Amino acid sequence: MDAKSPKVLPPLRIVICPWLAFGHMLPYLELAERLASRGHRVSYVSTPRNLARLPPRRHAVDLVALQLPRVEGLPEGAESTNDVPGDRLKPLWEAFDGLAAPFTEFLSAACAGDEVSRPDWILVDTFHHWAPAVAAAHRVPCAMLQPSAATIAAWAFGARDRAELGAASIFEQLTTVEEPPAGMPRYEWDGDAALFTPVGTSGMWIARRITLTLEGCAITAMRSCPEWELHAFSHAAALLGKPLVPLGLLPPSPDGGRGAGMNRDDxxxxxxxxxxxxxxxxxxxxxxxxxxxxxxxxxxxxxxxxxxxxxxxxxxxx
Structure with missing residues (x-):
């Protein structure tokens, strides 16, 4: 090899864990496929029924099925927000908290193997408050994925003058105030009221879950980019207080995630x-x-x- 030739880095083993909603699972699947197309080995973690409902894949992605615990009040076969009315999500949150145990087993097995099977990074959604601790126990770095810039940007605009407090402090402050921060539209504030309602067996509100996930992660990544949201992206980066990686908008592939010519007879x-x-x-x-x-x-x-x-x-x- 020529001394001036760039060093070829080995492919990475990456684990991606989206929240149980297709608005999260589909763009994260797109991310998984883009990483796989670059030669990285990607494991995409979700529940059996959710994995079965994903569109056909164009690149090799390992699908890892973790059994969702059954809890009282969760309909049979319900494994995503698409299966449960929006005002009855509490049992799904409880079941989601129960995924911590099978996720720990999966990661322990992956780290017990050779260097090829050991993950280099774990990319978790914003609500996986239990995942960073599991990753840290196995000395695997963890990153928090933000599927949409909307919520973070709204908080960032409203709290840009207090960005030095850090995301955790701002989230906690927002639980004690009755009016939206300056710059946040009232409809956005009213819609985010559920973020401060305790859910799941942990009894934590969603904002607290985000805080704990963020605190346990080395970096953050967002489904956005400075070219698309110039000011909001920079404010979000300051608010989060950790390196922020832009993922781009992750639109579906031109064929809609299908192989060439598929479903032409639909x-x-x-x-x-x-x-x-x-x-x-x-x-x-x-x-x-x-x-x-x-x-x-x-x-x-x-x-x-x-x-x-x-x-x-x-x-x-x-």
Whole structure:
């Protein structure tokens, strides 16, 4: 090898653990595949039913199934927020806390093997307050993944003058105040009220879980980038008080996570292919927003009437 040639580093073994919601699992799967495409060995940890519902993968990612403990009040087969009404998530949080034991067993087995199987990094979601301690016990560095910049950015804007206090102090302060910080919209503040309600067997509120996860991690990573959120990203970095790695927006692959030509015979795809150009409006309501059929029809009818009333006859062809 030429002395001036750059040193080729060996591939990493990376473990990714998303929260039990598809709004977290899908972008983290995209991250896992991008890492795998660069030659790294990636283990993607979730529950059996969640793993079975993931889209086909384009690159080799090890899927690690951890059995979700059964708790009272959790419907049979429910393993994600998509399976439980939004106001009845407490049993899911309790079951999630119970994942600490099987995760410990998984990591212990991985670290007991050779250097190839031993993880170099563990990337956990914001709520995995039990994971950093397990990682530290096995001397594996841990990073906290923030799937969206929205919440952190809102707090960062509101607390940018107090950023030197650190994220933990600010989260704890927010539990004792009744008004949103300066710069945070009221709707954002009201929507975040659940962050300060105790959930799960630990009795901790969500904000406390985030604090503990952050404290136990060496670095943080965010599904954002300075080019997309210039000011918010810099404020979030100051607020978190630890190195912040931008992951980019992690959009789905152009084929939607499917192999070339897959699902071409699907009825929905055939219908879309048959429509004239620019005749279909796509509305994304998030990964887990179920709508009743009558509500879908009502919205579609309202849009059609508005389009008819605002566009003069023949204007589209003009």
């Amino acid at each position: 009825a929905t795809v055939r219908w879309l292919d048959a429509q004239p150009p620019k005749s279909v409006v796509y509305v994304a309501l998030g990964s887990e927003v179920p709508l009743r059929v009558e509500l879908v029809h009502d919205r579609a009818g309202s849009w059609a009437r508005a389009r008819r009333d605002t566009i003069p006859l023949g204007a589209e062809e003009a």
